[in-house]
Amino acid sequence: MNKTDRQLAIMLELQRCKVSRAEDLASLFETSVRTIYRDIQALSEMGIPIVGAPGQGYSLMEGYFLPPVGFSAEEAVTLLLGTDFIEQKLDGDYGGVAKSARRKIEAILPEPVRAESARVRETMRLLRAGEPAATSKEKDKLGQARRAILERRKMRLTYRKRLPETDGNRTTEREVSPYGLVLLQGNWMLVARCDLRADIRHFRLSRVTELAVLEERFHMPDDFNLSDYRKPDDRSERLRVRTNPAIMDKIVETCQFYMESTEERPDGLVVTFRVRQPEELLSHILGWGGDVEVLEPESFRHRVREEAENILKRY
Template identity: 80%
Template sequence: MNKTDRQLAIMLELQRNRVLRAEDLASLFETSVRTIYRDIHALSEMGVPILGAPGQGYSLMKGYFLPPVGFSAEEAVALLMGTDFIEQRLDGDYGSVTKAARRKIEAILPEPVRGESTRVRETMRLLHAGEPVTSWKEKDYLGQARRAIMERRKLRISYLKKMPEADGNRKSVREVAPYGLVLVQGNWILIAHCDLRQEIRHFRLSRMAELTVLEERFLIPHGFNLNNYRPPEDRHERVLVKANPVIADKIAETCHFYMESTEERKDGLLVQFLVRQPEELLPYILSWGGDVEVLEPESFRLRIREEAEKILKRY
């Protein structure tokens, strides 16, 4: 970033934030504090009303605003493709405003920049190959959950668990305090504190049969930050598989989340998976057919054999 761009960026940051220290700006723009001091001095000489408070930082004089900022073709493409993504993946409320935002962005672009950004966008397209499409029902639940999070209201959900209980039942009704929403590999996940389990749990919106916003309110625990949140590791079951090396790329593409290690041997590729329950791998193992063999655990090996026998009887 050259000096002129950095000084403009400093003004934008000061307009966006009330007070910023020179150290914060230096870290943000990956430069020295001394350089920031020189930039602030140069901006002040140009008439930008920057106030400095010892020990606190810099701020813009109240009431001062920068004139509208133009976009380069690359910046316009980034913004417009961002609206495409939001329209595809977020709920209806955002779906409608993204169209308005797209029109406003295109309206303020100079004709040469608009034409260049159009040409660039024609060479790129957002696709989600292999990822599930966000259904209208899921978008509806997403909107309700998003508003419940903002209003700090609890939710009651009817949820189909991935793996059934011992009695074969998959359906569960929970009351939860929603903390946030995360898009993982095309699936919206609700991060919430479950009243039943008394801990943070993850609920996939696509598995919800019903969702109701309750009147009961809740408080998010002090210090919880969705951006810093990392779920505890709960995968403790190991599955060892011998595979034909020719499908190594297929295994890596479809099961990279579960993969722990691979080892090439003369008789095949050894792949070790780490899962919550071996049955999580069942559809993948079956889809790889005769190119894989489960070695451990023996119970899962027998489970694969049972499924193979059922398939054989069908044919």
């Protein structure tokens, strides 16, 4: 980044963040603190009203606002692809806003930049490979959850679990305090504190069959930050299989999250998985057919054999 571009970027950063330290600006623009001091002095000499507060940082004088900045073709493509993504993945409210934003961005672009960005966009598409298209009902649930989070209102939901409980029941009703939404591998996950479990739990919106926003409000914990939050890893069971190396790509594509290690042996490739319960991999193991053999635990070997025998009875 040359000096002119960096100084413009510093002004934009000060407008965005209100207050920034020289050390933070130096880290952001990968330069020295001394260079930032020189840039700030140069901007001040050009008449930019930058205020420095000892121990706090630099800021633009209140009321000062930079005029609109032009976009390059690459920047325009980035913004326009972003509106495409929002329209696909969020609920109707944001879908309409995304269309409006796209029209505004296209309207302010100079004709050469608009033509170039259109040409670049023609070479890229956002596809939902392997993902079912979101239905209007799913987008409605997303909108309800999003509004409940913003308004700090509790929700009551009926949830269909992936695996049944010990009593065979897969459906449960919960009251939760919704903390945030995470898009994970094409699926929206609700991060919420569950009253029943008295802890944070994760609910896949596509498995929520009924959802209601309640009048009762909740308090967001002061120490909770969705950007910093990481789901605890509770995969405590290990499962080992011997597999044909020829299908390793298929295993990686579908089960990389569970994979812990691989070991080459004369009789095949041994893959170790870490799971919450072996049933999570049952459908995958059966789908790989004779190319895999479960080595341990022994109880899961019997479970796979039992399921294979049930399939054989139907043929």
